[in-house]
Amino acid sequence: MAVKIRLARCGRRHLAEYDIVVADARSPRDGRFIEKIGNYNPNTAPSTIRLNEASALKWLFQGAQPTDTVKGLLSKQGIMLRKHLQIGVNKGAITQEQADEKFRLWQAERAQSITQ
Template identity: 35%
Template structure:
């Protein structure tokens, strides 16, 4: 299974909230996922990014690829 770490969209119209998840790369953006490892709230006064660094490191070590957005969010922290 080709796994990828990416954001899945939650929230309502014009009020996005994203969950950082590990999923099969062939699934849709909001399809099922294997594990949720964090979240991203871009609409807070200061955008909030929280994630479990240990789990992120584990998934990358077993071959999961990070999406461009997840890579940018996790390295800026």
């Protein structure tokens, strides 16, 4: 079974909001899903993304493939970077402390760029 992390449309006409869901690739866009892991609202001035990071990481490590849009959203939140760093830890390239420090530095740079 191929599993995807994708958007499911909700909200009213002309004011769409999206749920970020983990679903079988064969199910329809707004059909059955395995788990809802977040919400995305593109209608607010800075787009609002609420995401359960632990669930997203769990599904990525289990092999779920994000769609292009969801991959961009996960990258903005730092989930893809955290996955990349954790793979390095698992292979022994870096330690967990080094990975945590790199992620903390990335968060600080991102917060600084947003405020400017």
